[in-house]
Amino acid sequence: MKIDPDVKRFLRYQSVIDVLYAKSSFHKPEIYEAFKTEKPQFIGRVIKELIMDGYLISSGPKTKSQYLWSTKKDEFNPGRWIDQRVFTPTVKRSPSVDRPRERLLRLGPSELKTSELLAILIRSGLRGESAMQAGERLATYFGNNLEKLSLQARGELKRVSKAIGETAYCQIIAGLELGKRLASQRTTESVPHHKVRNTSDALAYCKEHFMRLATEAKQEEFHVVLLDEKHHIIKSEQITVGLLDKSLAHPREVFKPAVKESASALILVHNHPSGDPTPSLDDKNITKELKRAAETLGLRILDHIILSKDRAFSMVEEKML
Numbered sequence: 001m002k003i004d005p006d007v008k009r010f011l012r013y014q015s016v017i018d019v020l021y022a023k024s025s026f027h028k029p030e031i032y033e034a035f036k037t038e039k040p041q042f043i044g045r046v047i048k049e050l051i052m053d054g055y056l057i058s059s060g061p062k063t064k065s066q067y068l069w070s071t072k073k074d075e076f077n078p079g080r081w082i083d084q085r086v087f088t089p090t091v092k093r094s095p096s097v098d099r100p101r102e103r104l105l106r107l108g109p110s111e112l113k114t115s116e117l118l119a120i121l122i123r124s125g126l127r128g129e130s131a132m133q134a135g136e137r138l139a140t141y142f143g144n145n146l147e148k149l150s151l152q153a154r155g156e157l158k159r160v161s162k163a164i165g166e167t168a169y170c171q172i173i174a175g176l177e178l179g180k181r182l183a184s185q186r187t188t189e190s191v192p193h194h195k196v197r198n199t200s201d202a203l204a205y206c207k208e209h210f211m212r213l214a215t216e217a218k219q220e221e222f223h224v225v226l227l228d229e230k231h232h233i234i235k236s237e238q239i240t241v242g243l244l245d246k247s248l249a250h251p252r253e254v255f256k257p258a259v260k261e262s263a264s265a266l267i268l269v270h271n272h273p274s275g276d277p278t279p280s281l282d283d284k285n286i287t288k289e290l291k292r293a294a295e296t297l298g299l300r301i302l303d304h305i306i307l308s309k310d311r312a313f314s315m316v317e318e319k320m321l
Helices: 005-021 028-034 040-052 071-075 078-086 100-107 114-122 131-142 146-150 154-160 166-190 199-209 211-215 251-260 281-296
Strands: 025-027 056-059 066-069 221-227 233-241 265-271 300-307 312-314
Touching: 005 028, 005 040, 005 078, 025 028, 028 040, 040 056, 100 114, 114 131, 114 166, 131 146, 131 154, 131 166, 146 166, 154 166, 199 211, 199 221, 199 265, 199 300, 199 312, 211 265, 221 251, 233 251, 251 265, 251 281, 265 281, 281 300
Parallel strands: 265 300
Antiparallel strands: 025 066, 056 066, 221 233, 221 265, 300 312
């Protein structure tokens, strides 16, 4: 009769714990000697886990350490302690057809719940909380508000689920950011005939299209909106990320996408994370330099719009362009 893998693991743990529990102190070699078939690495792991949980303490040099039970031995419940290491639910222990990654490959991403998609991004959980459980915690806490989830700091997600370490946090935030960029790209491509007739149109478009830039960006980002000869929007392109200065907003980089797309006009767009969209002296000088370069190339700069969380500034509206 085939023994269940979890039961087999439980019995391995139990055999080692039984020997350790019967001793008030011991050295590793004598425990290794007591087992003829068990691997020393597994015995060492059990001892290490007992130390991490505060049940064992070690003394003496590392190569000849003596291990003793701590005062917590009286509250140590061997069966329950082993259960926590063997029978805690995990994604790996689910039938393969029910695991999120297998379900995605079999059914496609649209058929997965938000919690399952998050579990795939988290990848692996911690002792006591699987990736699937962590995904369910996040999905329950944030509901369908993925925008709110994408704005959370690492510590905030860690409070929701202890399984969200640095790697899991980066994977979640990167996945959500890619989703935002895809949505933004689709929005741009789905309205190719959006026409900019005046400053109000330019401001309205930039406030909607660059909402992430205005509300979330921690650094200055410089973008250009490309338009055809009738001022229909072709697309937008990010040029630089970082403090806006002449080296970052070089005409060659600014106008390269315009030449590539055969654009006739541009709208310059950047953000002020400080919250004040008033143009700096550098902003004004760069705009003048780019306007002169545009005229040389036969291009027209329709506006330079600066975004902040609550306001937007148009250089044309303020007669600075």
